[in-house]
Amino acid sequence: MYLMNDITRDGNPVLRQEAADVEFPLSAEDQKLAADMMEYLVISQDEKENEKYKLRPGVGLAAPQVGVSKRMAAILVPGEYEDDEPIFKGVISNPVIISHSVQDGALDVGEGCLSVDEDVPGFVPRHDRITVRYQNLDGETVKIRLKDYPAIVFQHEIDHLHGILYYDHINATSPWSENPDTKYIK
Numbered sequence: 610m611y612l613m614n615d616i617t618r619d620g621n622p623v624l625r626q627e628a629a630d631v632e633f634p635l636s637a638e639d640q641k642l643a644a645d646m647m648e649y650l651v652i653s654q655d656e657k658e659n660e661k662y663k664l665r666p667g668v669g670l671a672a673p674q675v676g677v678s679k680r681m682a683a684i685l686v687p688g689e690y691e692d693d694e695p696i697f698k699g700v701i702s703n704p705v706i707i708s709h710s711v712q713d714g715a716l717d718v719g720e721g722c723l724s725v726d727e728d729v730p731g732f733v734p735r736h737d738r739i740t741v742r743y744q745n746l747d748g749e750t751v752k753i754r755l756k757d758y759p760a761i762v763f764q765h766e767i768d769h770l771h772g773i774l775y776y777d778h779i780n781a782t783s784p785w786s787e788n789p790d791t792k793y794i795k
């Protein structure tokens with residue numbers, strides 16, 4: 610299983626590369642990569658387990674964050690309440706945002722990243738609504754429409770596959786300046 614030591618940190622060139630396409634059918638190595646990334650998210654979201662293994666909680670983990678420059682990311686967006694089904698649980702490969710809203714969306718508290726140890730404050734403007742096409746673990750093409758928080762998570766992870774980190778989007782001169790057209794998401 611991955612521990613925090615396995616997570617690449619800002620400054621490692623792998624986080625700034627354009628990752629390579631994932632080939633299908635998945636190799637045994639890529640199947641293990643997918644399973645290990647999802648396992649990290651599951652364990653990191655369990656209070657007791659993340660304490661035991663000292664994991665930072667995550668709702669997404671992209672392959673470059675474990676040193677693998679491939680276009681694959683695990684995403685686990687929990688439901689609103691403890692016993693709810695997750696809003697999304699899956700490992701996506703070769704994702705493409707095929708359409709998006711004109712309206713931007715941003716988390717009202719800003720973002721963080723498992724690969725960036727210090728917090729960089731500020732709004733991270735993204736698309737509020739997106740349609741993503743990706744391949745699932747069976748290599749099937751899936752099209753999914755997302756909005757608000759799940760859309761933000763997907764964009765954060767897809768950015769990782771293109772060598773982009775969340776703070777690249779923050780307005781350096783006025784990081785908390787509000788744009789009237791942007792939806793600020795709680």
Ligand SMILES: O=C(O)C[C@@H](Cc1ccccc1)[C@H](O)SCc1ccccc1
Nearest residue numbers: 666667668669720721722723724762765
């Ligand atoms: O570093 C990563 O890619 C995982 C991030 C993804 C993320 C950060 C901010 C906004 C959307 C997605 C981690 O999940 S950051 C920690 C975290 C944990 C639970 C909820 C929100 C953020």
Ligand code: NI
Nearest residue numbers: 721722723724
């Ligand atoms: Ni990140």
